[in-house]
Amino acid sequence: xxxxxxEAPADDARGTPLRRLVREKRVLVLCxxxxxxxxxxxxxxxxxxxxxxxxVLVLTIDPARRLADALGIPLASPGPRPVPADKLQxxxxxxxxxxxxxxxxxxxDPKVVFEQVIRVLGTPEQTTKILGTKxxxxxxxxxxxxxxxxxxxxxxxxxSEGRYDLIVLDTPPxxxxxxFLDAPARLSAFLEDSILKVFVPKEGAxxxxxxxxxxxxxxxxxxxxxxxADLGVFFQAFSGLFGGMREHSDGVAKxxxxxxxxxxxxxxxxxxxxxxxxxxxxxxxxRNFPFAGFILNRSLAKLASWPHPGDFTSSDAVAMSALRxxxxxxxxxxxxxxxxxxxxxxxxxxAGEAGFASAAPLLLDSSEPLAGLGVLARELS
Amino acid sequence: xxxxxxxxxxxKTLLAAALARQASAMGKRVIVCEVGRSTxxxxxxxxxxxPGLEPANVPQVLTETLSHVVLRGEDGVREFLRKxxxxxxxxxxxxxxxxxxxFIDAAPAFAEMGVLFRGMQLLEEQRRDGAPVYELMVxxxxxxxxxxxxxxxxxxxLKVFTMGPIATAARAGIELIRNPRATTVVAATLxxxxxVSEARELCAALRLRGLDVGAIIANQVPNDPFTAEERTALDxxxxxxxxxxxxxxxxEKAADALxxxxxxxxxxxxxxxxxxxxxxxxxxIERDLSGVAA
Numbered sequence: 001x002x003x004x005x006x007e008a009p010a011d012d013a014r015g016t017p018l019r020r021l022v023r024e025k026r027v028l029v030l031c032x033x034x035x036x037x038x039x040x041x042x043x044x045x046x047x048x049x050x051x052x053x054x055x056v057l058v059l060t061i062d063p064a065r066r067l068a069d070a071l072g073i074p075l076a077s078p079g080p081r082p083v084p085a086d087k088l089q090x091x092x093x094x095x096x097x098x099x100x101x102x103x104x105x106x107x108x109d110p111k112v113v114f115e116q117v118i119r120v121l122g123t124p125e126q127t128t129k130i131l132g133t134k135x136x137x138x139x140x141x142x143x144x145x146x147x148x149x150x151x152x153x154x155x156x157x158x159x160s161e162g163r164y165d166l167i168v169l170d171t172p173p174x175x176x177x178x179x180f181l182d183a184p185a186r187l188s189a190f191l192e193d194s195i196l197k198v199f200v201p202k203e204g205a206x207x208x209x210x211x212x213x214x215x216x217x218x219x220x221x222x223x224x225x226x227x228x229a230d231l232g233v234f235f236q237a238f239s240g241l242f243g244g245m246r247e248h249s250d251g252v253a254k255x256x257x258x259x260x261x262x263x264x265x266x267x268x269x270x271x272x273x274x275x276x277x278x279x280x281x282x283x284x285x286x287r288n289f290p291f292a293g294f295i296l297n298r299s300l301a302k303l304a305s306w307p308h309p310g311d312f313t314s315s316d317a318v319a320m321s322a323l324r325x326x327x328x329x330x331x332x333x334x335x336x337x338x339x340x341x342x343x344x345x346x347x348x349x350x351a352g353e354a355g356f357a358s359a360a361p362l363l364l365d366s367s368e369p370l371a372g373l374g375v376l377a378r379e380l381s
Numbered sequence: 382x383x384x385x386x387x388x389x390x391x392x393k394t395l396l397a398a399a400l401a402r403q404a405s406a407m408g409k410r411v412i413v414c415e416v417g418r419s420t421x422x423x424x425x426x427x428x429x430x431x432p433g434l435e436p437a438n439v440p441q442v443l444t445e446t447l448s449h450v451v452l453r454g455e456d457g458v459r460e461f462l463r464k465x466x467x468x469x470x471x472x473x474x475x476x477x478x479x480x481x482x483x484f485i486d487a488a489p490a491f492a493e494m495g496v497l498f499r500g501m502q503l504l505e506e507q508r509r510d511g512a513p514v515y516e517l518m519v520x521x522x523x524x525x526x527x528x529x530x531x532x533x534x535x536x537x538x539l540k541v542f543t544m545g546p547i548a549t550a551a552r553a554g555i556e557l558i559r560n561p562r563a564t565t566v567v568a569a570t571l572x573x574x575x576x577v578s579e580a581r582e583l584c585a586a587l588r589l590r591g592l593d594v595g596a597i598i599a600n601q602v603p604n605d606p607f608t609a610e611e612r613t614a615l616d617x618x619x620x621x622x623x624x625x626x627x628x629x630x631x632x633e634k635a636a637d638a639l640x641x642x643x644x645x646x647x648x649x650x651x652x653x654x655x656x657x658x659x660x661x662x663x664x665x666i667e668r669d670l671s672g673v674a675a
Contacts, residue, residue, distance in 0.1 A: 035389040138541050218475040222465055224545030270390065300627070308624045319618050322611035330625035337624075362627075 017356040021292055022049045025262045027159065027255060028168045031284075032266035033276040037297040039067055041266050041360065042170035043105070044376035047091060050083075050101035051377060054165040057158055058105040061147055061172045073105050078112050080104040080158075091377065104164070106154075113150035114139070116157070121244035122237070129237040133230050147172050148182075152252045159255055262292035267347075269299050269340050278350060293356035294347045301344050301359045303337040382504065382518045382557065383595070386528040386583070387569030388576050392600045392652070392666075396569050397521035398429045399666045404517050405447040412440060412503060412515040416496050416523055417451040426521050429663050440503065448515070450503065457495025458485060460502055465546040493534055494547075497554045504557075528566075529583065532558060532590045558592060565595030568647075572599055572631070572638035584645050594647045599639060601654040605632045 021028060022045055030038045030045075039060050046058035057080055060067070068075045072087035083103040118127050130136050139146060151169065158167055220228050255261060263284055267277035277294060284291040309326040340359070347357035361376060383404075385397040394415075401413035415426045417436070427436045431443045440450040455476070462472035475481050485491050506514040522528045535554035542548045558564045566587055570580035584594050607615070615629065643649050655665040 033389075134541050138537055218462070218466065218471065218481065222462065222546060223542060224547075226544070227542055303624060303627070306622045306624050306626075307620070309619065312618055312623075314614070314618055316614060318608075318610050319614035322607055322615045323618070325606045325611065326615065326625040326629070329628035330623075333624050333627055 016358065017293060018045075018295075018358055019048070019052075021262050021264075022166070023052050023054070025260060026166060027155070027261040028166065029171060029256065029261065029263045030169065030266055031171050031263060031280055033273045036266050036268040036273050037360070038266045039170050040376070041264075041295060041297060042168045043067060043071060045264075046103055046105065046166075046168045047088070047377035049166045049168070050088065050103040053101040055102045055163065056104070056166045056168065057164040058103065058168045058170070059108055059151065059154055059158070060105065060170040061108050061151055068107060071103075071105050073107075075107060076109060077106065078109070080106040108147075108151060108154055110146045110150040113154050113157075114146065117150075117153050117245065117248070118241065121241045123240075126237045126240060129233055133234040134227075135230055135234045153248055155255070156248045156252045160251070257289055259290060262290050264292055264295055266295045266297055268297050269336075269343055274343070281350065291351075291355060293351050293358065295358055295360055296340070296344055296347060297360045298362070299340040299344065299359040300333060300337040300362060301340040302362055303333055304341050306337075308334065382500070382520060382564040384520045384522050384528065384558075384564065384566045385569065386522040386566060387598075387600075388571075388579055391569040391571050391576060393569040394426050394521050395429065395663055395666055396567070396598055396600070396652075396670075397519050398426055398663055399670050400567070401447060401517075401519040402430070402663075402667060403670060404519070405444060408446060410446050410514065410516045411519060412448045412450060412517075413519045413521070414450050414452050414500065414503075415521045417453050429660060432660070452496045452499045452520075454492025454495035454499075455485070457497070457499035457502075458491060459495075461495065461498050461546075461550060490534060490538065493531060494538060494550070494554070497531070497534070497558075498550055501550075501553060501557060529586050529590070532587060532592055536590075555591075559590075561593035565593045567596045567598060568594060569598045569600055570642065571601055572603075572635045574634065574638070577638045577641050580642065581645060584647065594645070596648045596650055597642050597645060598650045598652060599642055600652045602639070602651040603628065603632050603635050603654050605635070607632070 030042050046056045049056040072084045073081040265277045267273045309323045309330050351357050385393050387393040405411040436451050438451045438453050440448040463469045535551040538551040570576045652669045
């Protein structure tokens with residue numbers, strides 16, 4: 001099978017654009033709508049990086065048992081775990097040129113990350129107070145953006161530690177590609193501002209305007225006094241942590257905006273996901289994040305060059321009848337292949353001079369995630 | 382309440398529409414619902430059932446026995462506040478406040494609880510003779526991960542709010558969704574390995590939450606036109622890379638996938654792979670479903 005990017009103008013002797021990204025970047029961010037195979041693609045790119053001799057971390061937000069099994073890591077763990085060597089071997093990834101890369105993976109746990117952030121930024125007293133509230137115990141279920149926010153925090157932590165050459169970040173499916181960048185802002189909207197004023201008693205009278213009184217009344221009526229007390233403790237202890245959190249998120253934004261990072265948009269040939277992917281691209285470009293290219297997943301584009309059952313013949317009547325029956329299925333696939341090839345062209349045009357669009361290799365039998373990941377990794381790199 | 386769920390792209394909206402139409406044709410008073418955050422501008426569910434009609438957050442009568450509504454979290458929150466606060470105007474004023482809006486925005490759990498509350502409120506509506514206005518609510522639920530969070534929500538809420546009006550509403554929610562006589566989930570899936578695995582995980586997780594899985598609908602089940610001899614002949618004759626191979630692999634995998642779905646212990650319904658789209662696809666799916674809805 002020929003590499004999918006052979007026609008891309010940006011190609012040079014060092015390989016496909018994707019291979020260059022995997023070899024050179026420090027952070028690869030995979031964005032895209034839900035259900036297009038982002039997580040699988042992240043794992044495959046991570047494997048590809050390890051094969052190129054780099055120390056790679058794949059951070060995924062998708063607690064998919066199937067992927068965890070494929071990589072031989074536990075579904076829930078307090079931090080990154082190395083993908084065992086025998087798994088790497090089973091995936092057919094031998095180190096290239098004798099350099100030994102490594103692959104760690106973590107199914108991110110928002111609660112673990114958030115607790116670490118609080119421990120790092122807060123005093124022991126603040127930490128004990130916050131961790132003791134009911135609100136903390138359920139914050140990840142109640143507050144929006146926790147997953148996105150903690151993905152950013154985890155990226156900050158691992159990027160500053162220098163344990164990894166490459167971090168592949170699989171972002172949560174979102175309507176907006178950059179939701180996870182906006183998450184700290186949304187989370188602090190939850191944790192500070194006017195809400196804070198309502199719950200954290202301040203010295204001196206008069207800070208509660210009539211709006212504040214009404215809010216206070218509404219909240220205590222609706223939530224009950226016990227919860228309000230809990231909320232007060234939480235917010236009061238938390239207010240000292242915002243400065244540090246903001247520093248972290250500024251650090252993440254800086255790293256992601258630099259040329260050490262690249263954003264990849266994963267899409268499937270379905271109309272809805274294509275539409276979303278193009279919106280994501282516009283969003284990235286508008287905010288000056290380094291958009292690298294599109295990966296068209298589940299595309300049949302490559303089938304276009306495959307032979308048709310009509311090209312075969314047999315003296316056996318049974319075989320001929322089977323070939324005839326296969327014809328309509330083959331015709332449909334040929335039609336889809338042509339459609340997807342056009343799509344790829346459109347994505348290439350959309351990606352522009354600096355970007356690229358690649359079709360991910362087609363996995364005929366996606367029921368073998370192990371073999372599938374290996375094939376993907378080899379072909380992507 | 383019939384909750385239709387499944388991973389994105391499994392056709393759950395079509396199935397919700399088809400199931401609602403069938404139940405309504407059987408004479409049940411049905412309301413079919415979709416979940417929306419703000420007023421939607423286009424609705425594929427409504428587009429299938431009544432092309433050209435604008436979706437709305439108050440029930441719209443489509444036929445004598447079929448209505449449609451968009452369940453919005455903020456409407457539920459408003460209704461909840463109206464019920465909880467001593468004066469209705471307080472609820473309206475509270476919702477206009479920046480702090481309250483931000484709080485609801487930042488804590489989607491409340492908006493989702495609002496969706497559930499709004500649904501419960503519609504189910505409680507009575508006609509003058511005391512009979513319920515709607516005998517069946519068909520909910521085109523958001524994607525499966527979300528449905529799970531939704532199913533777990535009242536319980537989570539109860540852990541944080543052990544008493545007070547929110548706890549009361551959460552308890553009522555749990556009573557509704559955990560009562561197999563009142564609520565059942567229909568899980569839609571495609572036959573590829575990943576969606577099947579996810580459907581299996583979804584069913585297990587739903588049951589763990591005490592929800593009833595009423596049926597599993599396998600969508601786009603390929604038709605197998607080949608005899609065993611023909612398969613053998615094709616395998617001997619053709620290379621791996623040939624047009625039609627993907628279809629052959631699909632047919633082969635479909636049998637395994639159906640077996641994996643069958644052993645979940647819920648009735649399994651197969652829907653064929655139809656080339657149609659829009660209303661004609663809906664009609665085709667309804668034909669596949671006919672008799673099963675009962």
